[in-house]
Amino acid sequence: MIFDQISGVLNEKLVADYAIKQSSMLKEHFHAESFKLIIGGDCSILIGTALALKQHGNYALFFLDGHTDYVDTKISQTKAVAGMDLAIVTGWGVDGLTNIYGLKPYFEESNVYCVGNTELDEDYIAPILDSDIRYIDLIQLRNSGIQRIAEEFLEHVDKENVDGFFIHVDVDVLADCHMPAVDSRAESGLTYDELRHLLKVLLSHEKSVGMELTIFDPDFDEKGTIAKEFIHQIKDFFE
Template sequence: MNNRINIIEFPSNLGLKAPEPGVEPGVKNLPDWLRGNGFYQQLKPKNIYTLAPPSYSMNMDTEARVRNSDAIIAYAKQQAEMLDNVLDEAPFPIIIGGDCSILIGNAIALKKRGNYGLFFLDGHTDFILPELSQTGGVAGMDLAVVTGHGHPKLTDIDGLKPYFREEHVWCVGNREYDKDYVAPILDSNIHYYDLERLQEKGTEQCTNDFLQMVTDQKLDGFFIHLDVDVLDDGIMPAVDSRTHDGLTYAELNHILEKLLPHKKAVGMEITILDPDRDPSAEYTKEFIANMTKNIRNARR
């Protein structure tokens, strides 16, 4: 047993459009998949908590212009309550999705506790409004939602808008360079390191600048979002929205080696790895080998 780690399972796929008619996104099976491939055994968490999500649907909310908004909001409130209770314990929570919409509930829990930063590792910005979305899926809008952009139903749950202030957010690893897609985040106060800028400036400067901001702003802590599609497509193709290029494990590991041991780190979520897209577990096993080493080294 590792008394320094808890695992929380939030296996919601409500933020994604069905890959084909009648087929649910497979990310709902990620906790069981990681467990079956040794992730839990290697981490030996003190406790494992699970929150079953609402049933999957493709319901479009014509008011908010996103899919499954009411179910996502209800689940987010339950998530926030569970995470708040787990944060009262000493062990560091590793939160397993699910898709990126689980960030909303986690963000609400943190906002209720104080002011937190967000290190957002993702192959996309997830910073768009519904009118730019081709799917209506909240998993492609989660960073916008948690910083206060979009319909108040999602952005102002319990009157807590914004859950993270833009200037306290680092968005790292995007490699969708379409001008219309990146325009919203460029117009924001979010600190934006797309893949090209990250590799030009270096992971050391990026993480150091973030941690310095946490100190300078006297934040209560920070949270790490890891969408596995931030990794290079050649080493992690088991995602719903594949894009050429991405981070190497060496680059990701260097970032996490800086963030995970920090005294202000309060948790990390892992999203989007789809077991249906990695039937041999080839890519999953490499991911587990890297992640368990990072987590164990940081939380000894």
């Protein structure tokens, strides 16, 4: 690992280089009509995806994660890009990651929904509450209803006439009883039924261009049983 003393970010240059290579590969594919499924990797892969989409047009983002990932180095304990990715793709953070090719921001904050956060510390959520991002934590998601939140996002997509939208899914948005193979475990989270319901609504929309799955750690799933169950639970969307 390389810690940049000036930016205060771990592996800044390496992540930026990877994002450029990833975006170069992806941007041509986003011209095709087929749906794109990207499998990570940690959440920093969102930067390469966002950069590719920005070169293709104006896109919205449905960010489904057990954390907001909308912090800077002053708040981040790890200083890792994977915990700051939403901030970076909306233009907040070190210029070497937020403004590649001078395209900052890759997503407009007003076109982003951040959904499912379970880390409710006041200092942690303060930045996103002060942003233009539509923020819905797990409690609010359940109180408002999964169907309603998904439909609200799709209504925004239609109203703003964006070119499409992308779905980011960090599997730590699932409850620990379903998904313990992650780097930041939390007892609360979505059930598989709730995840399927949410994705079913979103993926049915014609402007859904792709989805990424991040943070699954095989080191915590030596027998592969957790991965097999996850695939079983969501495979119907991709058959």
